[in-house]
Amino acid sequence: MTRPFAPGRLRQSVAGWSMLAVPLVLVALLVHGSGRPLAERTLISFFLDAALVVGMQMFIGNSGIISFGHVAFMGVGAYTAALVTIPPDIKVQQLPDVPAWLGDLQLGLIPAVVLGALMAAVIALIVGGALVRMRESAMAMGTLALLVFGYSAFSNWSSLTRGTIGLYGVPNNSTVWVTLVALLATLLLARLYRSSRAGMRLQASREDPVAAAASGVNVRMERLGSWVLSAAVMGAGGALWAQSYLAFGPDAFYFDITFALLAMLVIGGRASVTGAVAGAALITIVTDMLTRVEQGVSLGALSIPAVPGLVRFSIALLIILALVFRPQGLFGRWELDDVLRRVRAGGFRRGAPAPEPAEAPSVASEPTEAPSVAPEVEVAAAAPAPAARVGRNGDGPPVLSAEEVSKSFEGLHALSGVSLGVGRGDVLGLIGPNGSGKTTLLNVLSGIFPPDAGRVRFLGRDIGGSTPHHIARAGIARTFQNIRLFPELTVREHIEVAAIDPGSADVHDVISWLGLEPVLEELGGNLAYGVQRRVEIARAAVRRPSVLLLDEPAAGMNEAESDELLRDILAIRDRLGCSVLVVDHDLRLIMQLCERIHVLNEGRTVAEGEPREVAVDPAVVEAYLGTPRKDASPPTDREGDDAG
Amino acid sequence: MSARELIQQLVNALSLGSIYALLALGLSVVYGVMGMLNFAFGELVTITGYTMYFVSGGNESFLLMALVGIAASTVSSMGMELVAFRPLRRASFLTLLFTSFALAQIIQNLFRQLVSPRPKGVPVPDLFNEAVTIGGIKIGVLPLITAGVGIGSLLLLTLFFRRSSAGLAMRAASQDFVTARLMGIPANRIISLAFAISGLLAGIAGVLWVARLTSVSPAMGFTPLLQAFIASVIGGLGSLTGAVAGGFFLGFLEILLQATLPSGLLPFAQALTLLAIVGVLYVRPQGLLGRRAEAL
């Protein structure tokens, strides 16, 4: 149902790819034409390295998770290719115990590459299932274990790999053109993936997994998908590599190459495909130059002695320097076409260039989810003036409800038997002093914690204990008290990640109501505070949720700003037909905005009703200001015990 | 397995386990205080080994070699922090990891270039190859000494952590670094101390490691590093007791596999160990003694 690309992104990535492809083709033509075999060897080596680095970039760059083990997949591809391409007579000499069907087999380049990719993908699927369940630091260790595991398997499974001695006799099928085509294909795949909605969802999880889940991203699945895809690329790359280097052993897929490839990625820029290629190019050039110096070279009158190990030192030093001075790498998150567009767009604007939309935004597109209530208010082109609070309670059962919910953290009772209900089209306010349990309740409703006791019902279904992304997909969207934007994604990309249909009219409306058009290409991390808050709200609203949970949307706003916010929230409720639950401390805003208010104190409900009633309820006043000791009412069951 | 073999294997397991526990603790001490995984930790073992190699010129006593090696490791660790990690104090986890990764490569290559890419032999006392008979059971001297030194060091360290004010300060800092500073605990000094302890532990483990291997090579630090990582993650990253528990768990697991695997599968022992570890983490992602992370 959902399109794989947001409007304009497909064209943008193909265009960007071609900007990288053209110079690469030119270089290949130049070097091939020059007829210098050494240069051609270096070029093939560069193409292979670049393809491998880009393969790693597809996972590491988009997910933000460091993998030390990708080279194991390269090894799988290499050994697979070797086993199916080495001529049978040489094969049987090296591997006398190989099964007959395999011994007689000799395939060509393409089948070998395909098989290499497949084998790697299958293994990646198995291993990945365990890996994505781990915490991030454990995952890094898991990939290290994968590297060692692979090395151990290659070294010990002698009947298939000839152990530490290694295999030889692989036919030289990887010419300059073959490797060029492979690199171009890899680059295209990587660019497409990066700009696809799946790729962006993964990038969102890289930036903030919790906010991503709340925007409907199934973080584990996205990571697994990227892991398998990049492993397949590594497998294909390894197969090609084997058919270029012709002889190898397990040592080729261990630490040295891992370090070299990671160096290229780190120095060039993890988050962009251009960065990966640039890093590969830079390291190749540096290695090439320094290798000659390493062996001793004479510059005119000067004769520089051989300095063994110079290459490795230099690369290690380069990494450290890069990390100190430019931790994001040369290109950071910018692709080549982004950089060029920035320059063209007139100098140094902060922010990313826009994709040129290929089609006009669909005006009368069918909403993918039916609105939960038919809007009764006339639709205006601009944000409507704050409508009189149209009471809609009593319209049937609540859309979202908490029933006797309790939650404790290590002895601290954050919530004790709280019940509340959000009705269709309601705007419900949830208030209470610091520590009263408001945010905990919101977290329980949105699935971040399961309730210890009680139920959470949404549209009649019990959702207590569901994961955040399931709840998000069911139709509950939320914002966060501490603002959890995706710092390295643009505002437009935030919307594309969260929205079910990014091209729809509703999405465009939300963007214009919240005044976000001018900042669509700005990075989340560069926005002013008020704008950040609005982007948070937009990101939730564009999901066209049934219920919108707002956690302190007005924090840090002055009076004018919170008035605007009030109008925006009501517009969203009216036009998108969702119910709203607002937590905030700005009681002026709450009183004006909400039809009903629910007051918590110390984890319990102390009042509920219309704003006017609640404002003068003595229990509420006491909750906020405390009571003077002398006037304290006789101890209720809250007092008198030593509970913390 | 007979009772005799059981006792022998038990000593082996304690011996291997205590080396892993020392390594895991050395890694965790820095992780707890600074939140970084020091990839160059393994190179401290390499430094220990090569120092012992250099000192072993004439008929130097093994004890002397050991002490100088441990001193070298401790000083190197503190030097690492001062030169490479202090300027990057506020950097991200990934940046620090990469930096330590690069540093490890530099050190490794130093040894490769300045000494030799080939392994070099380190003389160990003949005593280590002998066995004693206790209660009618023949037990290797080296495993006994290793277990003794290892467990003894851990006990001394526990004493340090629990009784001294510096140890107390470190425990506080690894539980809540910011609040520890609010109590007046000096950040720089505590971090230096953490790296010193890390180097000390790597040194002791390194001596025991070399005593088993009787040789040093430039890449020798990788396996200790890997084992330290694995043990720390099993025990629960950030927990000092967890690191020790993880180390012994790993040691016991390895000896168990070595003793029970059919000979055809023996080369895969390490791979199978890793598989078992991954299995543990699958079921309990936070490690044996770790705390639950936020739900995703």
Next chain:
Amino acid sequence: MADEALLEVADLSVSYGAIRALRGVSLHVREGEIVAVLGPNGAGKSTLLKAITGVVRPHGGAIRFLGERLDGHTPESIVRRGVSMVPEGRRLFPGLTVQENLEVGGYTQRRGAADTREVLETFPILADRAGQMAGTLSGGEQQQLAIARSLMARPRLMLLDEPSLGLAPLIVDRIMSLLTDLRRRGVTILLVEQNVHRALEIADRAYVLAVGQVVMGGDAADLARTGSLERTYLGMASGP
């Protein structure tokens, strides 16, 4: 001398990235006083304490303690000068015992195991639980421990960040009278609180913060009388 401020905050501004948490806040605390800082959530009260203790760096203004600048110094050096903090949520060391938490508090004074006895005399409940893990204490006991831990540093100025948070009213009583006790013993106190009435009962003076600025200030008794406090909190009127 008695009129000279022990702590002086002048035109302090603190930002977290794009968020301006404090905009030109000025206040002072004289020796022997209990001064309360009140205000709704998000007003910047915690940020103020973090700036004083050196956890965050202000980008404008100055903080002076006994005439010397505090801003720009590390938290550990600020403690040594006699400013001690009881953080929000207590922030005890969960894996350490009561005794050990106290010893950590006394780090700057080199007060070891023996000296904790003196402080424990003021806190008999804690004395009973000296060997227990701090994480197992009840809320009220934890708060007392946090205060006792802060006392170990022999502070001239004690900062408390919402000590009544999460505590039952009777326990809050005890904490408040404990603070009054401390004042009698010569400890100056700067108290951030959300329990307005209780805070005003024990304080000499108070400031009210809203949206990063001081909107009200004066004698505690005066502030307690006027109805303007309720309006600031319950939002019937907006700022100054």
